[in-house]
Each structure stands twice: as structure tokens, then as C-alpha cells.
Amino acid sequence: MPDERDEVPGTGSSAVGDAGGGVSETEIAVHWQEEEYYEPPASFVAQANLTDPQVYERFSLEHFPDYYTEFADLLDWSKRWDTVLDSSNPPFWRWFVGGELNASYNCIDRHLEQAKNKTALYFVPEPEDEPIEAITYQELFVRVNEFAAYLRDGIGMQRGDRVTVHMPMVSQLAVTMLACARLGVIHSVVFGGFSARACADRIVDSGSSVLITMDGYWRDGKWIDHKEKADQAVEMARQDGRAISSVLIWRRNRGSYGSSFGLVEGRDVVVDDVIGQYRGQRVEPEAMRSEDTLFLMYTSGSTGKPKAAQHSTGGYLSYVTAMSKLILDIKPTDVYWCMADIGWITGHSFIVYGPLALGASSIIYEGSPTYPDPGRPWRLAERLDVNIFHTSPTAIRALRKVGAEEPTKYHYNFKLMVTVGEPIEPDVWRWYYNVVGRRNAAVVDTWWQTENGGFLCSTVPALKPMKPGSAGPGVPGIHPVIYDEDGNEVPAGTGKGGNICIRNPWPGSMLGIWGDPDRYVATYYARYCKDPGSKAWRDWPYFAGDGAMLAKDGYFRILGRIDDVINVAGHRLGTKEIEAAALKVAGVAEAAVVAAHDEVKGVVPEVFVTLLPGVVPSEEFGTQVVDSVVREIGPIARPRKVWLVPDLPKTRSGKIMRRVLASISNRGDIGDVTSLANPEIVEQIQGMVQS
Ligand code: WT7
Numbered sequence: 001m002p003d004e005r006d007e008v009p010g011t012g013s014s015a016v017g018d019a020g021g022g023v024s025e026t027e028i029a030v031h032w033q034e035e036e037y038y039e040p041p042a043s044f045v046a047q048a049n050l051t052d053p054q055v056y057e058r059f060s061l062e063h064f065p066d067y068y069t070e071f072a073d074l075l076d077w078s079k080r081w082d083t084v085l086d087s088s089n090p091p092f093w094r095w096f097v098g099g100e101l102n103a104s105y106n107c108i109d110r111h112l113e114q115a116k117n118k119t120a121l122y123f124v125p126e127p128e129d130e131p132i133e134a135i136t137y138q139e140l141f142v143r144v145n146e147f148a149a150y151l152r153d154g155i156g157m158q159r160g161d162r163v164t165v166h167m168p169m170v171s172q173l174a175v176t177m178l179a180c181a182r183l184g185v186i187h188s189v190v191f192g193g194f195s196a197r198a199c200a201d202r203i204v205d206s207g208s209s210v211l212i213t214m215d216g217y218w219r220d221g222k223w224i225d226h227k228e229k230a231d232q233a234v235e236m237a238r239q240d241g242r243a244i245s246s247v248l249i250w251r252r253n254r255g256s257y258g259s260s261f262g263l264v265e266g267r268d269v270v271v272d273d274v275i276g277q278y279r280g281q282r283v284e285p286e287a288m289r290s291e292d293t294l295f296l297m298y299t300s301g302s303t304g305k306p307k308a309a310q311h312s313t314g315g316y317l318s319y320v321t322a323m324s325k326l327i328l329d330i331k332p333t334d335v336y337w338c339m340a341d342i343g344w345i346t347g348h349s350f351i352v353y354g355p356l357a358l359g360a361s362s363i364i365y366e367g368s369p370t371y372p373d374p375g376r377p378w379r380l381a382e383r384l385d386v387n388i389f390h391t392s393p394t395a396i397r398a399l400r401k402v403g404a405e406e407p408t409k410y411h412y413n414f415k416l417m418v419t420v421g422e423p424i425e426p427d428v429w430r431w432y433y434n435v436v437g438r439r440n441a442a443v444v445d446t447w448w449q450t451e452n453g454g455f456l457c458s459t460v461p462a463l464k465p466m467k468p469g470s471a472g473p474g475v476p477g478i479h480p481v482i483y484d485e486d487g488n489e490v491p492a493g494t495g496k497g498g499n500i501c502i503r504n505p506w507p508g509s510m511l512g513i514w515g516d517p518d519r520y521v522a523t524y525y526a527r528y529c530k531d532p533g534s535k536a537w538r539d540w541p542y543f544a545g546d547g548a549m550l551a552k553d554g555y556f557r558i559l560g561r562i563d564d565v566i567n568v569a570g571h572r573l574g575t576k577e578i579e580a581a582a583l584k585v586a587g588v589a590e591a592a593v594v595a596a597h598d599e600v601k602g603v604v605p606e607v608f609v610t611l612l613p614g615v616v617p618s619e620e621f622g623t624q625v626v627d628s629v630v631r632e633i634g635p636i637a638r639p640r641k642v643w644l645v646p647d648l649p650k651t652r653s654g655k656i657m658r659r660v661l662a663s664i665s666n667r668g669d670i671g672d673v674t675s676l677a678n679p680e681i682v683e684q685i686q687g688m689v690q691s
Helices: 025-031 042-047 066-072 103-115 137-154 171-183 196-206 227-239 271-278 314-326 345-357 376-384 393-403 426-436 517-524 575-583 619-632 658-665 680-690
Strands: 083-086 094-097 119-124 133-136 162-167 186-191 210-214 216-219 222-225 246-250 268-270 293-299 307-312 335-338 361-365 388-391 416-420 442-446 480-483 497-502 542-550 556-561 565-569 571-574 588-598 602-611 641-644
Touching: 066 083, 066 094, 066 314, 094 314, 103 137, 103 171, 103 314, 103 345, 119 137, 119 171, 119 376, 133 137, 137 171, 137 271, 162 171, 162 196, 162 227, 171 186, 171 293, 171 345, 171 361, 186 196, 196 227, 196 293, 196 307, 196 619, 210 227, 227 246, 246 271, 268 271, 293 345, 307 314, 314 345, 335 345, 335 376, 345 361, 361 376, 393 426, 393 602, 416 426, 426 442, 480 542, 497 556, 517 542, 556 565, 565 588, 565 602, 571 575, 575 588, 575 602, 575 619, 588 619, 588 658, 602 619, 602 658, 619 641, 641 680, 658 680
Parallel strands: 119 361, 162 186, 162 210, 186 293, 210 246, 246 268, 335 361, 335 388, 388 416, 416 442, 602 641
Antiparallel strands: 083 094, 119 133, 216 222, 293 307, 480 497, 497 542, 542 556, 565 571, 588 602
């Protein structure tokens, strides 16, 4: 399958809500047993960045918000801030106000004096016979400056403009982001595997006039012609009222254009045809205000329309730099590989901004983790002597499934390993720790979200033991709490689930939802705010939308999403978006999407559809629904199965009972359905699905 980037590491989980497995949080809690601790290896502790147990005391709420100056002090500011936190307009937090800095300067320029010859980025092409490219900090400086000069002088881009970037995993993507940051241009990177439709929606919402893309790339041994999506996205955006004036196309292979879709006169420019005109040019980094927007990152919510988390320059960069140092334990001498895609927040924070701000060497791998064989990641780790490795439960499950013994065949030495994106099953965790990490690496399970910029819960690797399946306590500075439906605090150790919230603001938190302040307040802060008129930050807990359980030891176990969002391959997809795509198929009357459990991917969408009266059911509908979902959203959302059913189970008020459908798909307990408007349909569907 040509563009199957749904296999991308990043990757499935258990939703707890309506679309989920039909099990309540409390029931899950009852079935789970406490796991035993694993101590971090002594060799790790001996070299760790953070070994001071006092850190939790220093970062107690009593010292809020001043403790966060420790994070901001990791950066170079052209002007120091005067206010650590401006919380005068809750919940719109502004960090390090009065301060000025530039993200590109912090990730590149400031390392030149000491480390210009050090590798900043390794680009690892998917084809193994193509050489790996090591880009030094000096070389990155040159490329970023030249591209920034072109954006500014050739295209006329200015601070505050938005640009949509739809690119694969290549070094030019990082160069593009850093060039934008240098100019104060707000980048909105759209995951390369997303469809033209998804790209167009993001162009329109962000108000971009420029699209940056690439001709093509390698994925699973196949050349993907990517430029086609740019042509389609520009046309779709035009129909929706947004004109793209320039499409800038990087070439995957310098000097040879790899797309069968030609250049549109007056609109399209091949970057490496024109960049020569800017050779040797330097662009002074713009002094950005701390609270200026660095980038937009789209994510799914419970309504169909994707929303962009708007991340700040000073707060965000301070936060990801601190997390990279304290939790990922990155040092300038480390070689760090995060397998996520830069098109997700994990890649922004932990391939590009965090590791580069610390002057480390970060790897950008173009392709699929199992190409050409399941040994690829471990071979790459050996070859580049990677010592910090970052991936997701889906990728771990997939790698275990196809090659449980593969890691033992290669010589690499991880000091730390990361898991992110969804809850990890304790068994899968143990394989990661024992086989991939050879019991010689600390493992951190980092719980956070697109909106947060960086980690919320994780153990500090040298200070706290690991517990499989649990993310751990709040990271230093983060004070999580679990509330029940009525806003009462659920104490530790009850075995009861609830809604995890964060008591305090933090610098990595988004500035807002781009263009939609009301949705920002409604989605994240209205739920547990008792007094909307209050100006005190304490009255505005952040509502994450995940179910969680707090054990006696203060470790949080995340249960999954509680809204109509399913976590596929570690990334949130709105069930309504998928349903909307299904409804585009002529003849389809209703659609319901549920999260079906999958051994490797964790969770995949399954679709139940009914047809309009008089329409004759046929296999075709299944194919058409799948095609429509892939076209509208991308292969990541590809349904595993489409069921044509005579009717959908509904409440008397007409609400589709996705929970019941999910239980059928997952062969779970359906519970009492007698109060439904049409209980008889449940058995019929069960017969179809479970036979
Ligand atoms: C949702 C956020 C930010 C990372 C990539 C996903 C789930 C994330 C964990 C974890 C259990 C996790 C949550 C969260 N999640 N990390 N370590 N353990 N669940 O970003 O697309 O914004 O999704 O991913 O459900 O709300 P995202």
C-alpha cells in the first residue's frame, strides 16, 4: 500500500468513553493488579542530569510559579523577562512576559562557538544503500539562514505570517521549521501521511498563503509521489476561500525532480533551484516576545473540526528544553533517536526543539521501522551508537511481533528509553525493558498531549523506580489531580478512576486554540472551574480529557480518552471526522465509529453504517467507506472493517450507542441494553460481527 504511514511509530490505545471498549474506568481498575517496581540501573543514575531528590520540594506549589525560572534559565534570552507568569486573564496564561528570544538562535547559533563541528542532525534515508547524512551545527546554521533569506526576500514572509508545511521525515523539514522560527513566521506542520483534504482544512484554518512541500519520499520500499497532494490541497483550499500564492517544493534528491506532477507556472518553485541565489546570506534572528506564537499543531477534538494548539516561543521552548534535559536525560554528547514523526507534537518537541536546544545529535529517520526487515531500528542504533531511544507502544508491539529476538543480534547500548502516545501494557513494557533495553536502560513512560508542549506525568528516571503500565507522578512542577464527575478529588489508592486534571498552569501549555478562544476555555478549563469570574489560577484546573487512576505511591495510570476521540497509533482522531467521511458515500444514511482493539496497533477504527431506504446493500459500500476515510483523513484512519447493518442501537432520545457497538467489536460485556429504543438490533449486529 503506497502511503501507509499509519504504521508510523507514534501509535493505538484504549478509549474509555463512548467510543471505547465499553468498559467503565472503575471496571478496568478492578481488573488491574499492581505491578512491581523496577529500579533504574546504577550506571544510569551515576551519570544522570537530575539526581537531587529535593527537586520535588523545590517544585512544590508553594513555590509556584517562580520555580519555572529554572527552566527559562536553560535558554539564552536577548532580553530577560520581568514577570514569570502573567495569570491576570485566566485561563490565558502568559509566561516569562517582557522577555525576548529566538528559538532558532537557541537551537543553533548559541552552540556554534563551542560545538560547530558537532552533528546536530543525522538524516537516515529509508533505502539502506543511501548514505546517512550528518549535518553539523555549522552546516545547519548555513542551511537555515539561506532558507530564511529566501522566505524573507524571495517570498516576502514576515513575522506573524502562517505557513503550512506538508513534508515527510527529512532534514529539510527541520530546516524549514527553524528558518520560520528565525523570522518569527508561525509554522503549521501537517503530518506528511495526512490527505490533501486534511492539509487543505489546515491551510484554511491557519490562514496560510504559502505551502511548503516535497516532491516525494521513500516509505516501505516504495517511492511516494507527494507533490500530488499539494496540487489537490491548494485547489480544495481555494474552493474553501483560501488562496495559496506560493508552493515551495523541496526535492528529496537534489537536482532530480521525483514527481510526475509538474510545476504550476507562477505558483510553484523548486527550492534547490533558487536557494543558490541566497548562498552565504545571514538572517538576523528576530527578537520574539516570549508569548509570541512559535507554531500551530492541529489535533482532533470531539467535534469534527480539527483545532490548532497555538504554542508560544519562550514558555514552550523553556519547557521542552527542561523536559529533554531532566526526563530524557539528554546531554550534548548523546545520540538521540526519536522514532515519532516530526508532523506530530512529539517530533516537534523531541526531535527538533528540545534536543537541538541542548546541543545534542538528533536523528531523523525517513522510513518505516520494519523496512527492509525487523532488525532495522537496532541496526541503526548500532550504526550511529544511539544511546537514547524514544518510541510508542504501537511501534514496540509491532517490533516485538515481527522480531522478538532481533534486538539481541545487534550491539547498541541504550541508557534511556521512552514510551509515549497511549497506555503501554505491562507485558509489552517488560519486553521493551528486558529485550530492547537489556535491563540496562531506564524507561520513562511519558504522558502528555499535543496541547501541553511537553510531559505532564513521568518518573524522573534517576529518582523514582519504574512501574510497568504507569506513567508515574507529575513531572517536577506539574501537580495532577483526579476529580470525579462532581468535582470531588479522588484520593490516592482507592482503585477508582476519574478525570485527570492539572492544578497549575505550566510554561509548555498552549496559548490557546488558534482563532477560537471560546473553544479553548470550553474544552480544557470550563469542566472544573467553579467560578468563571475568578482571576486566581488555582480556580482553573486544566482538564485533559483522559481517565486515570492514582495509586497509593502517587503514580498515575492513564486509562485513555473519555470523549468521542479515539487514539489510533498514538494519535487522536475524532470519531466524528471519520463518521463524516463515511457519510460522504452516496447511499450511506448513518455511520458510527468505534475503537476496536488490535493486537499491534492498540486501537483501530471500525465503522458501522446503515444505508438509505431503497439502497441495495453490497460489498462496494465497505470499500467506498474505507476509500473515503483514507481520502478525507489519511491512511492512519483506515477502518479495519466496515459493517453494513440494518439499524444502529439508539437511546430513546436518538443518541447512537457507540459504547454498545464497541463492546460487540471487542467481544466485551454489552451490559444492559433493555432501555434502548431498539434493543433487538443489538443481538442482530452481534450475530453478524461475532459469527
Ligand atoms: C493522548 C494525547 C503527546 C504525545 C503523542 C500523542 C494518550 C499520550 C500517553 C502515555 C497513556 C498516553 C492520552 C492523551 N497518551 N501519552 N504515556 N500513557 N496514554 O499526542 O495526539 O495529543 O494524544 O494520548 O490519551 O490524552 P495526542
